[in-house]
Amino acid sequence: MHRLLAFSPHERVLAGLLKERLEQEGIACLLRNEELFAAMGELPFLELRPELWVVDAEVLPRARLLIEAWLHPVRTERPWCCPGCGEVLEGQFGGCWKCGRAREEADAGT
Incomplete structure (x- = not known):
């Protein structure tokens, strides 16, 4: 598995939306640390960030291009x-x- 993006804790919804969009494109992915925001103050801040991971390395460049196009449309x-x-x-x-x-x-x- 390969980490694609890390989000701030308040961007959990965006992380979920991007995961759904990638899955619609046939890219297997998962969210890590999705529910750790409840431990804020107990764990180091950088450990609490939701992270979007891609399962297959072959699709990582395509996933990056798709996310770039969705987040920054021309x-x-x-x-x-x-x-x-x-x-x-x-x-x-x-x-x-x-x-x-x-x-x-x-x-x-x-």
């Missing part, structure tokens, strides 16, 4: 202007927050 869509109200919206939005027009309607009109 936004490639350009901003767009709603033809209904003129509002400029960021590229990741599929509809105008101001008038409710869908982006497909706006793209078809240009």
Whole structure:
């Protein structure tokens, strides 16, 4: 087994979500120290951090790439202007927050 990431104790939920996402991709993994936060003050702090481990070394690079993509997505869509109200919206939005027009309607009109 190989350690992939260590989290702070308050990031237990994130650790669990990443574990689920990796399992959905077919990567066998497990969380260690998941419940040790209750021993805070009794054990050394670094021993309490939840850790995400990958079972097979062959998939470790793929797991790292997937986690990097999930935690730091690259936004490639350009901003767009709603033809209904003129509002400029960021590229990741599929509809105008101001008038409710869908982006497909706006793209078809240009």
